[in-house]
Amino acid sequence: xxxxxxxxxxxxxxxxxxxxxxxxxxxxxxxxxxxxxxxxxxxxxxxxxxxxxxxxxxxxxxxxxxxxxxxxxxxxxxxx
Numbered sequence: 001x002x003x004x005x006x007x008x009x010x011x012x013x014x015x016x017x018x019x020x021x022x023x024x025x026x027x028x029x030x031x032x033x034x035x036x037x038x039x040x041x042x043x044x045x046x047x048x049x050x051x052x053x054x055x056x057x058x059x060x061x062x063x064x065x066x067x068x069x070x071x072x073x074x075x076x077x078x079x080x
Contacts, residue, residue, distance in 0.1 A: 030074045038064050038080040 035041055038056055045053050045068065052069040059065055059079075068076045 030076065032077045032079065035078055035080055038066060038078060041078065042066055 042053060042056050050068075054067045056064050056066045063079050065077065065079045068078060070076065
């Protein structure tokens, strides 16, 4: 099985397959994802030419967050 290198490089999750859904994509926040190495993930996304990602922000509770908007308009909130 061929792996998605973007997911593997950032070590977000092992590739387990592609999920297809009927209907129009939901253009709203669809997840709050925990990662280790948010700055590395941010740099990787930018290096691949995707500009719909916010800067990494340190939150009052001590965590770091950024937001990625997908090609279909879904919003992924990332935190460390």
